[in-house]
Amino acid sequence: MNEHTEINFEGAACPLPLQHTARIVMAHGSGGKMSHDLVARLFVPAFDNPVLRAGDDAGVVELASGKRLAVSTDSHVVWPLFFPGGDIGRLAICGTVNDVAVMGAEPKWITAGFILEEGLEVETLQRVIASMHAAAVEAGVELIAGDTKFVQRGKADGLYINTTGVGIIPLGITPNGSRAEEGDIILLTGTIGDHGMAVVSARGDLGFTSSICSDTAPLNQMIRSALDAAGDAIHVMRDPTRGGLATTLNEIARQSGKGIVIQEKAIPVKSPVRAACEMLGFDPLYVANEGKLVIIVRPDLAARTLAAVRACRYGEEAEMIGEVGNAPAGMVLMKTIFGSTRVVDMLAGEILPRIC
Amino acid sequence: MNEHTEINFEGAACPLPLQHTARIVMAHGSGGKMSHDLVARLFVPAFDNPVLRAGDDAGVVELASGKRLAVSTDSHVVWPLFFPGGDIGRLAICGTVNDVAVMGAEPKWITAGFILEEGLEVETLQRVIASMHAAAVEAGVELIAGDTKFVQRGKADGLYINTTGVGIIPLGITPNGSRAEEGDIILLTGTIGDHGMAVVSARGDLGFTSSICSDTAPLNQMIRSALDAAGDAIHVMRDPTRGGLATTLNEIARQSGKGIVIQEKAIPVKSPVRAACEMLGFDPLYVANEGKLVIIVRPDLAARTLAAVRACRYGEEAEMIGEVGNAPAGMVLMKTIFGSTRVVDMLAGEILPRIC
Numbered sequence: 253m254n255e256h257t258e259i260n261f262e263g264a265a266c267p268l269p270l271q272h273t274a275r276i277v278m279a280h281g282s283g284g285k286m287s288h289d290l291v292a293r294l295f296v297p298a299f300d301n302p303v304l305r306a307g308d309d310a311g312v313v314e315l316a317s318g319k320r321l322a323v324s325t326d327s328h329v330v331w332p333l334f335f336p337g338g339d340i341g342r343l344a345i346c347g348t349v350n351d352v353a354v355m356g357a358e359p360k361w362i363t364a365g366f367i368l369e370e371g372l373e374v375e376t377l378q379r380v381i382a383s384m385h386a387a388a389v390e391a392g393v394e395l396i397a398g399d400t401k402f403v404q405r406g407k408a409d410g411l412y413i414n415t416t417g418v419g420i421i422p423l424g425i426t427p428n429g430s431r432a433e434e435g436d437i438i439l440l441t442g443t444i445g446d447h448g449m450a451v452v453s454a455r456g457d458l459g460f461t462s463s464i465c466s467d468t469a470p471l472n473q474m475i476r477s478a479l480d481a482a483g484d485a486i487h488v489m490r491d492p493t494r495g496g497l498a499t500t501l502n503e504i505a506r507q508s509g510k511g512i513v514i515q516e517k518a519i520p521v522k523s524p525v526r527a528a529c530e531m532l533g534f535d536p537l538y539v540a541n542e543g544k545l546v547i548i549v550r551p552d553l554a555a556r557t558l559a560a561v562r563a564c565r566y567g568e569e570a571e572m573i574g575e576v577g578n579a580p581a582g583m584v585l586m587k588t589i590f591g592s593t594r595v596v597d598m599l600a601g602e603i604l605p606r607i608c
Numbered sequence: 609m610n611e612h613t614e615i616n617f618e619g620a621a622c623p624l625p626l627q628h629t630a631r632i633v634m635a636h637g638s639g640g641k642m643s644h645d646l647v648a649r650l651f652v653p654a655f656d657n658p659v660l661r662a663g664d665d666a667g668v669v670e671l672a673s674g675k676r677l678a679v680s681t682d683s684h685v686v687w688p689l690f691f692p693g694g695d696i697g698r699l700a701i702c703g704t705v706n707d708v709a710v711m712g713a714e715p716k717w718i719t720a721g722f723i724l725e726e727g728l729e730v731e732t733l734q735r736v737i738a739s740m741h742a743a744a745v746e747a748g749v750e751l752i753a754g755d756t757k758f759v760q761r762g763k764a765d766g767l768y769i770n771t772t773g774v775g776i777i778p779l780g781i782t783p784n785g786s787r788a789e790e791g792d793i794i795l796l797t798g799t800i801g802d803h804g805m806a807v808v809s810a811r812g813d814l815g816f817t818s819s820i821c822s823d824t825a826p827l828n829q830m831i832r833s834a835l836d837a838a839g840d841a842i843h844v845m846r847d848p849t850r851g852g853l854a855t856t857l858n859e860i861a862r863q864s865g866k867g868i869v870i871q872e873k874a875i876p877v878k879s880p881v882r883a884a885c886e887m888l889g890f891d892p893l894y895v896a897n898e899g900k901l902v903i904i905v906r907p908d909l910a911a912r913t914l915a916a917v918r919a920c921r922y923g924e925e926a927e928m929i930g931e932v933g934n935a936p937a938g939m940v941l942m943k944t945i946f947g948s949t950r951v952v953d954m955l956a957g958e959i960l961p962r963i964c
Contacts (some may be wrong), residue, residue, distance in 0.1 A: 277726040281758030292732055295754060298741040303752040311752030315776070317673050317865045325719035326773055327757045341910060361669055363681035365891040367723070372632040378650055396659040396667030397772075398651060401683045403639030403962060407765040414721045416681055416753075416772035418673070452841055 260435040263521050281606075283495030284599025285542075307507050308428045309351040309490060311593040322357035322595035323518040324348055327414040331606045335382065336463030336516065337446070340413055343542060343608060345468045347493065348417040349391045354489040354545065356427045356479060356563040357419030362388065363397040366414055377411065384413075391470035424484055427461035429507035431487035434577040437554035441474065441561050442467065442569040443520040444497050448539035449528045449606050457532065467483065467543030467566075472523035474564040478547055481560035490550035491541065494608055495599045498537040500546055501584045513581025514589045514596070518573040521608065537586075538599050538605045548576060639851030639896075640955025658762040663863050664784045665707040665846060668777065675838040676777040677711035680704055687962045689736065692811035693802070693821030697739035699898060699964060703849065704773040705747045708846040710901065712835060713775030716746065719753040720771050725764035733767065740769075747826035749773065780840055783862035786825035787843035790933040794868065795903040797830065797917050798823065798925040799876040800853050802959055804895035805884045813888065820880050821898030823922075830920040835917035836904055844904035847897065850964055851955045854893040856902055856956040859941045864934055867935025870952070872944045874929040882941075888929045893942075894955050896963045904929045904932060 265581055279286045295303075303311045310324035328344045338346075345362065354361040364384065367445040370379065399523070450466035452458060453531045471491065478486060488508075492500035505512045521529075529536050543566055549557045554572060561567035579585045625797055629781040634722045635642045666680035684700045701718065708715040720740065724733065736839045805936035806822035808814060827847065827881075834842060834936075844864075853875070861868045877892045884891050899922055905913045910928060917923035 274730060275732070276724050276730065276758065278726050278758055278760060279722065279892055280724070281756070287756065291754075291756065294730070294737055295756075299744075299751045300735045301752070304749065304754070305869065307944045311717070313720070313750075313752055315673075315675060316831050317671075317675060318616070319675075320674060322773070323717060323719060323753050323772075323774060325721045325753050325770070326755050327723050327761075327770060328719040329723060329757045329759050339622070361667070361679060363679060364770075365681045365683040365721075367683050367768055368632050369684060370632055374630060374664055374927035381650055381654045388655075388893070392659055394659065394669075396657070396669055397681045398647075398655070398660070399682050399770075400637070400647065400651075400841075401685045401768075401962075402632065402634055403685050406762060407685075407761040409759065412723055412757075412768070412827070414681070414683060414755075414772075416679075416719050416721075416773065418677070418679060438619075533683060541728060543888065563685050566614070600914050606757075 253576055257338060261521045269425060273536045274310045278605045279332040279601050282599050282601060284499055284604065286384060300369045301516050306428060308355060308507060310355045311357055316360040322352045322355040322421055322552035323421045323506045324351035325414065325416040326351065327412060328608060329412050329606050330451065330608050331409060332454050333376065333410055335466055336450045338468035339383050341380035341392055342417045342468050343386045344413040345387035345391060346468050347382050347608060348415040349393055349472055352373055352417040352419035353475045354491060355421060357421040359391060359393050359419040361396045361418045362393045362415055364395055364413060365399040367401050367408050369403055369410055370405045372410055378470060379588055380411065391472055422440050424440060426484060426556050427486050427489045429490065429504045431580060432504050432508035432548050432576045434486055434510065434512045436576040437550065437551050438514065438574040439558055440519065440571055441545040441563065441567045443522045444541055444544060445521055445525040445536035445539035445543040446530060448607055450595060452580050452604065458528055462524050462528060466527060467541055468545035470564045471543065471545055471566060474561055474567050477560045477564050478557050482549050482553040482557045485550035485553045490546050492544060493542060494540050498538055498596045499599045505584050506582045509581050510576050511581055512574060512576055512584045513579050514574030514586050517572050520569050520571055534603060538603060540604065542608065618843060626955065630880050635957050635960045637809065638959065639959060640855055644897050646763040650920040663728060664711060666711045668711055676926050678708045678711040678775045678777055680707035681770065681772040682794060684964060685768050685962050686964050687765055688810050689732065689766050691805045691822055695736060695739050696881045697736035698743045699824050700769040700823050700902040701740050701743035701747060702769045702898060704771040705749055705826045705828055706802055707849045708773040708775035709831045710847055711777060712781035713777040715747060715773050715775040715828050718749045718771055720751055720769060721755040723757050723759060723764050723768040725759055725766055726761045728766055736767065741828060747828055758820065761857055761885060761924045765945050781835060782840060783842050783845045784930060785860045786842055788860055788864035788866045788904050788932045789843060790866065791832035792843055792904045792932040793907050793909050794870065794930040795905065795914055795917065796875065796927055796929045797923045799878045801877055801881040801885060801892035801895035802901060803898040804963055805881045807963055808960065812861055814884055818880050820884060823897055825899035825922045827899065827901055827922060828866055830917060830923050832911050833916045833920050838905050838913045841906035841909045842903060848902055849898060852896055854952045855955045861940050862938045865937050866932050867937055868940050869935050870928060870930030870938045872942050874927050876925050878928055890959060894959060898964065
């Protein structure tokens with residue numbers, strides 16, 4: 253999935269109180285602690301199985317032939333439907349393509365399920381479909397099944413789109429969140445916070461026009477380049493979406509039982525994004541991305557992987573931002589630009605509802 | 609898909625005017641002509657490919673090994689969430705399991721994407737999840753990926769669930785809507801209209817308490833029994849959901865370019881369902897089912913297939929209801945109980961919104 257709320261199970265091992273137990277609140281959608289808790293309490297006990305328990309971005313299953321498939325699903329409820337750099341259609345294709353690709357799979361097929369609100373302008377739907385088509389062509393995936401459902405006015409917000417992707421994993425490729433190892437290098441493929449702040453900007457919450465664009469993009473070509481460079485020495489890949497880079501690194505730290513240290517000065521943030529975050533009180537580490545990857549790779553192949561990523565369209569601003577180890581197990585630390593060290597925790601509350 | 613609005617392409621070959629072009633209206637969700645038209649005008653031009661063009665309940669793709677996968681997606685927006693004989697969770701599992709199974713596939717894996725409205729009671733979600741789990745166990749499918757999204761109060765109606773299923777098709781099994789042949793026998797695995805009228809009853813629209821129960825059920829075991837009995841002599845299987853038996857038969861007639869004749873007296877309808885339909889002015893032929901199959905089989909194996917189906921839990925009331933041929937190409941005719949013949953067209957308007 254684009255988010256890991258449904259598959260990261262640390263809450264099950266160490267139960268937290270289920271906050272706001274009686275009713276669903278928007279903070280359950282943060283991608284952070286409350287999301288994890290809700291999933292751990294409701295979904296895990298019902299559906300627990302080895303595939304889900306792995307806690308990765310896509311479920312990996314094996315056919316009788318030994319071939320492995322990666323399958324991932326994501327519903328998209330982003331508001332507004334159109335924002336600088338993207339729209340719900342491009343997001344729906346890219347989000348699922350990326351979740352399949354980070355498992356090392358070649359994304360092949362995709363399904364699309366639409367929930368359409370009575371009164372939606374057909375022209376709007378046409379624009380979204382055209383955008384999905386363009387993204388699918390760019391990613392090289394084929395839409396093989398679809399569904400349309402209709403609800404009365406006031407029972408949705410224009411349209412929602414679920415996409416589910418299926419990809420094939422080459423033999424010998426097994427990146428997943430549990431494989432982070434001491435000494436591994438952490439790469440980030442570009443600037444953080446662009447998607448979240450582009451959506452905020454489209455909502456008019458900045459109070460001024462900004463140049464911020466969403467990074468929504470299919471990353472499967474870049475992932476293939478990275479795998480060509482380093483193969484199975486790439487231990488983990490994940491796209492830091494809802495909950496941002498901080499939440500993704502915490503998930504990996506917990507899945508692998510390793511500590512992580514990142515360098516604040518190495519993490520690229522565009523100036524307008526940084527300014528917008530400061531104005532609204534957001535930390536870019538927690539703001540969603542839709543076109544960035546975290547790659548955790550064996551140190552001897554880190555430079556080669558970085559070069560391969562930088563040669564790609566969506567990876568030109570890639571950086572080494574840290575390493576695995578030198579921190580307590582399951583914890584993420586950051587060396588700040590002031591030379592101090594701070595704990596980077598998982599997102600706790602809700603900062604941006606309906607960001608994807 | 610549970611419905612065929614997105615994959616039946618006759619509208620593309622013979623364009624109808626797109627009714628209500630400017631805005632989405634509830635009638636677009638009928639599963640009938642307006643649904644087909646919307647899909648033909650908006651989705652087909654964007655995503656046309658051989659897999660979608662086949663127009664079946666699931667997309668069928670081939671791996672390099674020659675193994676074939678069936679993939680189907682369905683979003684579920686049924687209201688109310690709970691109704692006699694089922695709920696949105698059981699429906700979400702069964703609908704997708706059935707769409708995969710009617711392609712001759714063994715359903716193996718399923719994904720679930722939830723859209724949750726702020727204020728939803730957690731206890732309600734728990735009940736739905738428990739019901740999904742029970743249905744998944746009954747069907748023998750494993751949930752391998754999930755996703756949760758959250759929208760503000762008034763932007764959904766409790767919860768919506770997308771399920772996407774993946775199944776494996778055994779070698780030599782190729783049922784699909786285009787394979788209906790002159791002389792084939794049409795089996796129906798039980799009574800029609802139960803699901804639709806159970807939901808109507810749960811809405812209080814009958815004005816009295818009824819004994820009507822939804823037929824929501826996973827049909828993959830029954831489908832396996834039928835395939836064991838007749839193998840690839842089963843030319844078509846399809847579950848008559850949204851739009852009812854009439855719409856499903858019309859889809860098959862158009863896909864195959866054959867005529868279809870059914871016998872009204874052979875079509876089983878439970879008395880309370882018939883009474884409720886008469887009271888509300890519905891024709892049971894157009895009311896949705898969620899646990900019934902149409903099976904179109906070579907005549908020499910029809911009796912054997914019928915016996916195999918009747919031996920199954922969900923097929924005890926199966927009947928031979930008609931045959932392929934003796935009608936103009938692409939048309940469905942019905943011999944009425946009065947001895948006359950009437951044309952049975954595809955559903956035209958909207959009769960029951962949010963039935964699945």
